Amino acid sequence: xxxxxxxxxxxxxxxxxxxxxxxxxxxxxxxxxxxxxxxxxxxxxxxxxxxxxxxxxxxxxxxxxxxxxxxxxxxxxxxxxxxxxxxxxxxxxxxxxxxxxxxxxxxxxxxxxxxxxxxxxxxxxxxxxxxxxxxxxxxxxxxxxxxxxxxxxxxxxxxxxxxxxxxxxxxxxxxxxxxxxxxxxxxxxxxxxxxxxxxxxxxxxxxxxxxxxxxxxxxxxxxxxxxxxxxxxxxxxxxxxxxxxxxxxxxxxxxxxxxxxxxxxxxxxxxxxxxxxxxxxxxxxxxxxxxxxxxxxxxxx
Amino acid sequence: xxxxxxxxxxxxxxxxxxxxxxxxxxxxxxxxxxxxxxxxxxxxxxxxxxxxxxxxxxxxxxxxxxxxxxxxxxxxxxxxxxxxxxxxxxxxxxxxxxxxxxxxxxxxxxxxxxxxxxxxxxxxxxxxxxxxxxxxxxxxxxxxxxxxxxxxxxxxxxxxxxxxxxxxxxxxxxxxxxxxxxxxxxxxxxxxxxxxxxxxxxxxxxxxxxxxxxxxxxxxxxxxxxxxxxxxxxxxxxxxxxxxxxxxxxxxxxxxxxxxxxxxxxxxxxxxxxxxxxxxxxxxxxxxxxxxxxxxx
Amino acid sequence: xxxxxxxxxxxxxxxxxxxxxxxxxxxxxxxxxxxxxxxxxxxxxxxxxxxxxxxxxxxxxxxxxxxxxxxxxxxxxxxxxxxxxxxxxxxxxxxxxxxxxxxxxxxxxxxxxxxxxxxxxxxxxxxxxxxxxxxxxxxxxxxxxxxxxxxxxxxxxxxxxxxxxxxxxxxxxxxxxxxxxxxxxxxxxxxxxxxxxxxxxxxx
Numbered sequence: 001x002x003x004x005x006x007x008x009x010x011x012x013x014x015x016x017x018x019x020x021x022x023x024x025x026x027x028x029x030x031x032x033x034x035x036x037x038x039x040x041x042x043x044x045x046x047x048x049x050x051x052x053x054x055x056x057x058x059x060x061x062x063x064x065x066x067x068x069x070x071x072x073x074x075x076x077x078x079x080x081x082x083x084x085x086x087x088x089x090x091x092x093x094x095x096x097x098x099x100x101x102x103x104x105x106x107x108x109x110x111x112x113x114x115x116x117x118x119x120x121x122x123x124x125x126x127x128x129x130x131x132x133x134x135x136x137x138x139x140x141x142x143x144x145x146x147x148x149x150x151x152x153x154x155x156x157x158x159x160x161x162x163x164x165x166x167x168x169x170x171x172x173x174x175x176x177x178x179x180x181x182x183x184x185x186x187x188x189x190x191x192x193x194x195x196x197x198x199x200x201x202x203x204x205x206x207x208x209x210x211x212x213x214x215x216x217x218x219x220x221x222x223x224x225x226x227x228x229x230x231x232x233x234x235x236x237x238x239x240x241x242x243x244x245x246x247x248x249x250x251x252x253x254x255x256x257x258x259x260x261x262x263x264x265x266x267x268x269x270x271x272x273x274x275x276x277x278x279x280x281x282x283x284x285x286x287x288x289x290x291x292x293x294x295x296x297x298x299x300x301x
Numbered sequence: 302x303x304x305x306x307x308x309x310x311x312x313x314x315x316x317x318x319x320x321x322x323x324x325x326x327x328x329x330x331x332x333x334x335x336x337x338x339x340x341x342x343x344x345x346x347x348x349x350x351x352x353x354x355x356x357x358x359x360x361x362x363x364x365x366x367x368x369x370x371x372x373x374x375x376x377x378x379x380x381x382x383x384x385x386x387x388x389x390x391x392x393x394x395x396x397x398x399x400x401x402x403x404x405x406x407x408x409x410x411x412x413x414x415x416x417x418x419x420x421x422x423x424x425x426x427x428x429x430x431x432x433x434x435x436x437x438x439x440x441x442x443x444x445x446x447x448x449x450x451x452x453x454x455x456x457x458x459x460x461x462x463x464x465x466x467x468x469x470x471x472x473x474x475x476x477x478x479x480x481x482x483x484x485x486x487x488x489x490x491x492x493x494x495x496x497x498x499x500x501x502x503x504x505x506x507x508x509x510x511x512x513x514x515x516x517x518x519x520x521x522x523x524x525x526x527x528x529x530x531x532x533x534x535x536x537x538x539x540x541x542x543x544x545x546x547x548x549x550x551x552x553x554x555x556x557x558x559x560x561x562x563x564x565x566x567x568x569x570x571x572x573x574x575x576x577x578x579x580x581x582x583x584x585x586x587x588x589x590x591x592x593x594x595x596x597x598x
Numbered sequence: 599x600x601x602x603x604x605x606x607x608x609x610x611x612x613x614x615x616x617x618x619x620x621x622x623x624x625x626x627x628x629x630x631x632x633x634x635x636x637x638x639x640x641x642x643x644x645x646x647x648x649x650x651x652x653x654x655x656x657x658x659x660x661x662x663x664x665x666x667x668x669x670x671x672x673x674x675x676x677x678x679x680x681x682x683x684x685x686x687x688x689x690x691x692x693x694x695x696x697x698x699x700x701x702x703x704x705x706x707x708x709x710x711x712x713x714x715x716x717x718x719x720x721x722x723x724x725x726x727x728x729x730x731x732x733x734x735x736x737x738x739x740x741x742x743x744x745x746x747x748x749x750x751x752x753x754x755x756x757x758x759x760x761x762x763x764x765x766x767x768x769x770x771x772x773x774x775x776x777x778x779x780x781x782x783x784x785x786x787x788x789x790x791x792x793x794x795x796x797x798x799x800x801x802x
Binding site for chain 2: 657658660661662664665668669670745747748749750756759760766769
């Protein structure tokens with residue numbers, strides 16, 4: 001995959017097998033080929049060699065226009081059609097697929113509700129009347145309107161501020177889990193990747209450096225580049241990805257201070273540094289063990 | 302449902318519509334289509350041709366006010382018109398792109414021969430009128446300096462003030478050419494005026510000599526004297542009907558009718574016609590009718 | 599004034615000339631404008647050519663048109679269509695190129711075909727600028743269509759030029775006032791459309 005005038009292929013020798021229903025994040029610095037790779041999935045970019053298949057069928061063999069109607073697409077610039085209302089924007093793909101009017105209208109309202117926008121308030125507004133965050137919610141709603149098998153997102157939250165981004169990420173996770181869609185998500189933001197991904201693809205100069213779960217990438221970086229990119233020695237970041245249950249050791253002694261088994265070790269460390277010497281780890285109210293600073297140190301090794 | 306042929310005819314009719322409503326659509330097939338260029342002298346003379354033909358019971362269709370010599374010539378060559386009044390000097394220089402010639406028969410003969418050979422067009426009898434460039438003076442100035450000719454004027458120029466239209470100062474066929482051809486012509490002053498206003502400067506006494514087109518009506522009404530081009534610097538611009546040779550064959554009477562009219566068009570007659578049309582705002586067609594009545598054509 | 603009864607007919611002829619000229623002009627200019635918007639490296643030669651045509655004196659161009667089309671309606675329409683290219687191609691190209699890239703990318707990604715992108719996204723978004731181009735062109739053509747008076751195509755030019763020749767103010771005005779009114783009305787008409795279009799597309 002090489003762009004005219006480039007001295008190397010934008011994407012080269014990539015082999016990925018993405019599981020249906022998973023949330024995969026393509027992570028890397030700008031220019032690493034992650035967006036290009038994403039755009040091969042809906043055939044906006046056609047590889048000079050190699051194949052992209054969805055459920056076994058080659059996207060190159062499909063009619064690009066038809067193919068893309070079955071694949072959601074969200075971009076950083078959002079690209080809401082400014083001459084259409086919010087409702088008309090969301091209805092674009094259903095109307096291309098010739099859904100009847102009633103079904104489309106119902107779906108529009110359903111999606112507005114799902115993305116946290118009151119249908120009656122937002123349906124007939126124009127994009128310019130919306131905040132950046134609201135616009136991107138509509139962008140997501142538009143992309144998933146016709147229940148695509150695959151949802152491609154190219155730095156969708158890159159242009160919103162950090163607090164809003166966290167909200168949008170939460171909602172994204174919630175929506176995606178309800179849809180059971182396969183998501184491929186591009187970002188250069190390591191925290192965003194760790195937060196959202198089931199699997200992360202770390203890319204550099206058109207090649208895949210590592211393809212793994214967030215935790216494995218953090219704990220077992222396969223190259224120096226991955227380690228540096230993720231700041232693997234960043235203890236707090238690693239701790240935030242480990243659960244209290246993973247570090248707990250069985251013990252008879254119980255402490256008055258308890259922590260939920262699902263809480264992160266980072267939270268545990270906070271408490272321990274705050275003066276508590278030992279924490280009881282509980283699941284559904286029942287103690288399953290305990291941990292202290294020593295156990296956390298061991299978990300990091 | 303209309304057949305293919307019918308619908309095509311309908312489209313053709315629709316396309317032709319704007320032309321019909323223009324009042325310039327084709328008349329009877331046998332009509333002689335008389336054109337003119339887009340200035341009043343040519344229009345008036347064309348109206349005289351048209352009216353003369355009509356008086357001779359030849360049906361006429363008018364295509365007046367064609368925007369330029371090129372347009373009139375293109376229409377004539379295509380056969381959209383059958384004839385129009387053209388000036389021999391213009392035909393020689395602007396159509397044939399030949400060097401200026403000095404004498405009337407030389408110009409007329411050259412143009413007629415070239416038109417017949419190259420375009421299948423011909424010139425009928427030319428009129429004596431000559432709408433050329435010139436210099437004119439008031440009768441008082443003429444008397445004071447005993448001024449009659451351009452040769453005299455060339456020598457006297459340092460004592461004379463010129464009222465001129467702007468382009469006369471720069472065109473090769475105007476003052477620079479005169480200076481080269483006659484020598485002299487270095488006026489004591491030269492002030493430029495809008496076309497037509499140079500005559501007023503002359504009448505007010507702000508100038509002694511004014512540039513002129515020799516059939517301008519002011520020359521007649523203001524009793525001005527056009528200095529004689531005694532060494533023939535300017536080519537002659539005699540008007541003559543330029544016509545398609547094929548049209549003259551179809552309508553043999555055209556030549557006879559127009560050849561009777563042309564000799565009547567002298568400088569003073571045309572100045573008078575220009576006065577009626579330009580100053581008195583007589584309709585050119587009415588002026589033409591009037592003219593033919595007076596001359597019993 | 600004896601010319602008054604003719605003015606209505608001449609005005610209609612004038613409008614017919616402008617309408618036909620504009621229609622044919624658009625058939626040529628829209629594909630060329632869209633083409634140059636998509637492949638900007640062809641912009642300079644295409645605009646250059648339109649500029650060269652525009653620079654030909656109108657009577658010379660009209661003479662060439664008469665040579666091939668004869669007198670009457672069509673040579674004027676041809677000249678109008680030719681001159682309109684200069685304003686139209688450049689402005690159509692600018693209007694299309696001015697459509698935000700993000701909306702085009704989104705349209706592609708959502709599965710709109712090239713034609714659907716053009717008709718449903720690019721044209722509506724470019725509409726205000728396109729209408730602006732149409733307005734400029736129409737006003738210009740209303741002025742240029744006075745050339746109709748020179749080749750027997752009628753229109754208001756017949757009155758204007760004949761009046762000017764004779765310094766006949768009434769006749770000149772009888773032609774130029776309706777022409778000016780037409781131009782003003784056309785301008786107002788397209789401005790209204792532009793405003794409506796702008797309200798719809800106002801930047802997101």
